[in-house]
Amino acid sequence: MSAPEGWNPRIVVFACNWCSYAGADTAGVSRIQHQPHFRMIRVMCSGRIQPGFVLRAFEKGADGVLVSGCHIGDCHYLFGNERAVEQFEKTRAVTRILGLEDERLRLEWISAAEGARFAQVIDQFTERVRALGPSPLAREAR
Amino acid sequence: MDAGRHPLIDVVTNAQVVACSGEPGAFRVRVRKRPRYVREDRCVACGLCVEACPQVGGNEFDMGIKARKAIYRPFPQSVPATYVVDPDACLNFLNFLTPKQRDRLERIRAIKARKDPAYRTDFLVCGHCVSACEVQAIDFDMQPEETDLEVGAILVATGFQEFDARSLRTYGYGRLPNVVTSLELERMLNASGVTQGHVVRPSDLRTPRRILFVQCVGARGEGGRPYCSRFCCMNAVKDSLLIRQHDPAVEEVTILYTDMRAFGKGFDDFVERARSEESAIFLRGRPATIRHDPTDDTLEVFVEDTLAHEPRRIRVDLVVLSVAAAPNEGAVELARMLGIETDAYGFIARRDPAVSAVETCREGIFVAGSAVGPQVIPDSVAQASAAAARAARFLSAERVTLDPEPPPPLDLSGPPRIGVLVCHCGINIAGLLDVSNLVDHAAAQPGVVAAVDDAFACSSTGQETLARLVAEHRLNRVVVAACTPRTHEPIFRETLARLGFNPYLLEMVNIRDQCSWVHAHHPTEAQEKARALLRMGIARAGHLEPLEEGRAPVTRSALVIGGGIAGIQAATDLAEQGFPVTLVERSSELGGRLAAPRLWHLYPTDRPAVEVLARKVERLRASGARILTDTEVTGIVGCVGSFQATLQGAVTEILPVGAIILAFGADLADPAGAYGHGRLSNVITSEDLERAFFEGGPRVEGKPLRSAAFVLCVGSRDPEGFSGCSRYCCPTAVKQALALARQGVDCTVFYRDMRTVSSGAEEMYREARGAGVLFVRVPSGSHAQVLGETRAERVRCRDELLDRVIEVPADLVVLSVGMRARQPETARFHDILKITVGLDGFFLERHPELAPVETAVEGVFLAGTVQGPKDIVDSVAQASAAAAKASVLLAHDQVRLDPAVSVVDPDRCRGCGQCVEICQFHAPALKEIEPGTWVAEVNPSLCKGCGTCASWCPSGAITARHFTNRQVEAMVDALFAEASP
Known part of the structure; x- marks a missing residue:
């Protein structure tokens, strides 16, 4: 289904405080420009990002959700990001049942130094979600 | 950043030491501070001056690859976050003029000033930065300043x-x-x-x-x-x-x-x-x-x-x-001023490179990192902490406490009364975003009773605005829309705390780093995003709860487990700082591997190990530490600040301590029959050879040796077993071969990579080659072959470098055995204290670079080879580092507990124990509240506040404070709420 003219995707990014949120700040300090259609929600660890948060975002109208944390092995809390992977898989199982395309939900590891990578991930994800058009759930929400 | 913010650390940048007098415990150091032409007390690091500056200078930090302006910030994370003017590039300094041109300009100015008394000779040629700066921070009248610092100890870390x-x-x-x-x-x-x-x-x-x-x-x-x-x-x-x-x-x-x-x-x-x-x-x-x-x-x-x-x-x-x-070019001059020595290359010299990584030739002056010669980051960090521990002895009388009297808390009860402060950050935010629109949008949100803007919220006037806002509107929640909470939340929290306002009722909205700075090409969308972020922040603020920092008592004493060189050092350092220390050693003597007859001489100084050990033990005994030999630690309960250790043996008691240092060392690998060990009588380990030196040197069948072969990496770098490097064996084998070669023994060393990295070891390797020791590089995947029936006769191996098979006679074959995690102790203390063990079998440090001696268990530290193979100098440095970290904990009679941790609702908990399983810090534990009913309880002393257990709990019984479900969900809801004005 094609997106209406002038439509912009609504994207929610859940990011851990130590790596990914910091990586977004690094993009800022280096003025690396990227797409503005996402909204960031900070938690301390990606392990905190439970299925309910992501599902609520879709329920309320998100067209895409990005879950992001420290690279494996780099977690500020040792293995929180590995728990994040497991929770991400659970979330994925539900979004499939809901009929959401897999590409609307993404997991990325971005370190505090990777400002350029943060910008790149946002741009790519935005384009991907834009190509998919509005979320089937979002249409109901609106 | 942590150092820059620490209340007890004064950071003086752009400065150098010009003189030093006095004595250990009372040095007087003269420091010359170069003017940066930007006032640190005013600059808010907005970067407007950089945009205004027309002049380009070189860029030291980016190695000259990229140009920078004449006014600049050296790099994005610099501390202080103040800009600096490069006088060699700035037009206002006229340094671009030739001396002749400058002379002429001076003369013209002088003539004009004579004719017209109102004429100013101090006008700026350019001054764009001065007009651009909104906080009047740029000051070209700044002069070099000299200050005298009175200090007890000096640490040289000049890199x-x-x-x-x-x-x-x-x-x-x-x-x-x-x-x-x-x-x-x-x-x-x-x-x-x-x-x-x-x-x-x-x-x-x-x-x-x-x-x-x-x-x-x-x-x-x-x-x-x-x-x-x-x-x-x-x-x-x-x-x-x-x-x-x-x-x-x-x-x-x-x-x-x-x-x-x-x-x-x-x-x-x-x-x-x-x-x-x-x-x-x-x-x-x-x-x-x-x-x-x-x-x-x-x-x-x-x-x-x-x-x-x-x-x-x-x-x-x-x-x-x-x-x-x-x-460093300035190292020799600095050393001269401080009265310390440099080595032949111009690095700072250490007093005893075989034993201490951080002591210079002068009492009270210490060194850490690459100032003594190249270091990797984990070693540099450990040395820095070690130097701090040693320096503390000269300062301990002046230990300072950090707790000022807190103001009476404000009454913040009742429904949310939210105040919003939107920052312009000069043009950093206001240049792209419509701030007044944001203020109006904020004012229209539920619960908001006041919304204002400020040019620079973090400046002193901005902080005053915030204080006034809180008082006038009786706020009980504050939202600051400005930059990132990662750098600025502490500043606003501190301001609020000083008012008696609970700092956890502050929410920061990042509309600079993550909005105006990165969406310059999309002003409309950026505005929309800022509005959404503001709504989300306000919504979260409405659900924030006041949190109170907890306190837990600290038993101000330490337990050191293991009486080898690392344990001796850690105990000495702590005892010399005045902390009660108990050192527990299982065997009947102190010294571990340094005790006779286990280690003959140390590299690279060739001093007898027993002599070094005797000095260390003497100092330990003088330090007042309690030494318990023939005693074992059989159990430990409790947590940071209040552990109870069960001691058994010569002394049997329950010992309360605040901190624990594990220093029980490592095992040496058992060759397990490799290279004919155990079968051939003259195949021995490197440790056996050390023992033989005590008996007048190795002999074969009563006769002096004519030849010896050394085989390296026995039990190290083994994909089947311990895959790591044991680090001490290369220099040890070189030391041993050199000692034998000097007695006329023909020595051959079979190695894989010669890793003589410790101080002076590469020089020793060269010396050994000069002394005729033959080095044969063993091809990867291959091994040297020891030939002989009942005793080794010859050793054969293809030399990878000569590409031919070398066969040498060997009256003695020495296997350089690597290190292993000591068992069963490592497994036992893993069970007792729940310290994570790495894939290599050794205890896992909290972070290899940032926290090399800490563990995931607060209050438990690692010293020496319990953390991984090390030589003596590195073990000693790490032991001092562990003592330093322990002393930080023991310096106070209470530990502060971060209140933003997880809590369990006992009524909802089913006692399934999943939180206990996933927590790496062992914060949750199951407790039987009535017979047969178990519920989890989170120990706030252990919880790090990651919140993973709250997400994981199948019953929803755990709340991650400050990041509660309701707070996060409120943000999601507000994000999609239809936009009001």
């Missing part, structure tokens, strides 16, 4: 400078276009660096297809520097992995090395990864010459592959020189 590769003509650095140094490459690879993480050829800024690293540039004999630079091998391997991951256009990375010195914890596994992922081609050899092809600016490198035994010509687009660390 190194890059070896100047221009001096080696072969490599063409500075002459050929696409030859760069490893530090220049580092700036390219840095995500916030000159090319944002992409590697380019300087000649055309295109991605190089082929890259070649040259190792040991200015090290190991080159450019007059015999020492090994230690960090370059791993750095090149790391860079090759990064490049291949980030730039698929790079087809090939070659590393020209001599020995792959992956000596640190986990380093060998890292190199193996690079090999197996084929991120780099490892080629042993040094380039003979590098030729430039002017048609396409490629470089042709001529090198002999010394393992394949063939000359190679490799055409590449970029050559990276792994340049060695050289002493």
Whole structure:
């Protein structure tokens, strides 16, 4: 289904405080420009990002959700990001049942130094979600 | 950043020491501070001056690859975050004029001033930055200042400078276009660096297809520097992995090395990864010459592959020189002023390089990091903490407490009364976003009773505005829309705390770093985003709860487990600072591996180990530490600040302590029959040889030796067993071979990579070669063969470098056995204290660079080889570091507990124990509240506040404070709420 003219995707990014949120700040300090259609929600660890948060975002109208944390092995809390992977898989199982395309939900590891990578991930994800058009759930929400 | 914010640390930058007098405990140090022409007390680091400045200067931090303005911030995370003017580039200093022109200008000014008394001679030629600055921070009248500091101890941490590769003509650095140094490459690879993480050829800024690293540039004999630079091998391997991951256009990375010195914890596994992922081609050899092809600016490198035994010509687009660390130019002068010594190269000299990494030749003056010679980061960090521990002895009388009297808390009860402060940050935010629209939008949100804007919320006037807002509107929630909470939340929290306002009722909205700075091309969407972020922040603020910092009592004493050199050092350091320390040793004597007859002489100083040990023990006894030999620790309960240890043996008691240092050492590998050990009578271990030195030196059948063979990496670098490097064996084998060679014994050393990285070891290796010791490089995957029926007669192996089989007679074969995690102690203390064990079997440190002596269990520290193989000097440094970290904890009679942790609702908990299973910090534990009913309880002393258990709990019984479900969900809901004005 094609997106209406002038439509912009609504994207929610859940990011851990130590790596990914910091990586977004690094993009800022280096003025690396990227797409503005996402909204960031900070938690301390990606392990905190439970299925309910992501599902609520879709329920309320998100067209895409990005879950992001420290690279494996780099977690500020040792293995929180590995728990994040497991929770991400659970979330994925539900979004499939809901009929959401897999590409609307993404997991990325971005370190505090990777400002350029943060910008790149946002741009790519935005384009991907834009190509998919509005979320089937979002249409109901609106 | 932590140091910059610490209330007890004064950071004086742009300054140098010009004189030093006094004595240990009472030094007087004169410091000259160069003017930065920007006032630190006013600058808010907005960057407006940089935009206004028309003049371009060089850029030291980016290795001159990228230009900067004449007013600049050295790098994005600099502390202080104040800008600085480069007088050599700034137009206002007229340094660009020739002396003659300047003279003329002065004369004209003088004449004008005589004619017109109102004429100002101090006008600025340019001054764009002055007019651009909204907080009047730029001050060209600033003068150099000298201040005298009165200090008890001095720590020298001046680092190194890059070896100047221009001096080696072969490599063409500075002459050929696409030859760069490893530090220049580092700036390219840095995500916030000159090319944002992409590697380019300087000649055309295109991605190089082929890259070649040259190792040991200015090290190991080159450019007059015999020492090994230690960090370059791993750095090149790391860079090759990064490049291949980030730039698929790079087809090939070659590393020209001599020995792959992956000596640190986990380093060998890292190199193996690079090999197996084929991120780099490892080629042993040094380039003979590098030729430039002017048609396409490629470089042709001529090198002999010394393992394949063939000359190679490799055409590449970029050559990276792994340049060695050289002493700082100012080090000798600094040492002269401080009255300490430098070594032959110009590094700061250590008093006893075999034992102490951090003591200089003068009492009260310490050194850490690469100021003494090249160091890797984990060692530098451990040494820094070690130096701090030793320095504390000169300061302990002046221990300071951090707790000022808190103001009476404000009444913040009732429904949310939210105040919103939107920051302009000069034009950083207001240049793109419509701030008044944001203020109106905020004012229209539920619960908001006041919304205002401010030019710079973090400036002193901004903080006053905030205080006034709180008082006038009786706020009980505050939202600041400005920059990132990661840097500025502490500032606003502190301001609020000083008002008696609970700092956890503050919410920051990041509309600068993550909005105006990155969406400059989309002003409409950026405004929309800022409005959404503001709504989300306000919604979360409405659900914030006041949290109170908890306090837990600290038993101000320490337990050191293990009486080897590491335990002795840690106990001495703590006891000398005045803390009660109990050192528990299982055997009947102190000393561990240094005790006779286990270790004969130490490298590189050749001093008897027993003599060193006797001095250390004497100092320990004088320190007042309680020493319990023949005693074991059989159990420990409790947590940070209040552990209870059960001691059994010569002394049996329950000992309360606040901190625990594990220092029970490591085992040596058992050759397990390898190389004929156990079967052939004259195949012994390196430890046996040390023992033989005590009995007048090794003999065969009562006769003196004629020949000896040393086999390295026995039980180390073994893919089947311990895959890491044991670090101490190469220098030990060289030391032993050298000692025998001096007695006329023909010695041969069979090695894989010669890793003589410790201080003075590379020099010792050269000396051994000079003394006739034969070194045979064993091919990867192959082993030396020990020949003989009942006793070893000869040792045979193909020498990878000569490409022929070498067979040498051996009256004695010495197996250099590696280290192993000590068992069953490691497993036992893993059970008792729940300390994580790494894949290599040793205890896992909290973070290899940031926290090398801490564990995931608060209050438990690692000293010496319990954390991984180390030699004596590194063990001692790590032991002092552990003592330093423990003393930070013991300095107060209470520990502060972060209230933003998890809590369990006992009514909802089913006692399933999943939280207990997933928590790495062992914060949750099951408790039987009534017979048969178990519920989890989170110990706030152990919880780090990650919130993972709250997400994981199948019953929803756990709340992650400050990041509760309701707070996060409120943000999601507000995000999608229809926009009001």
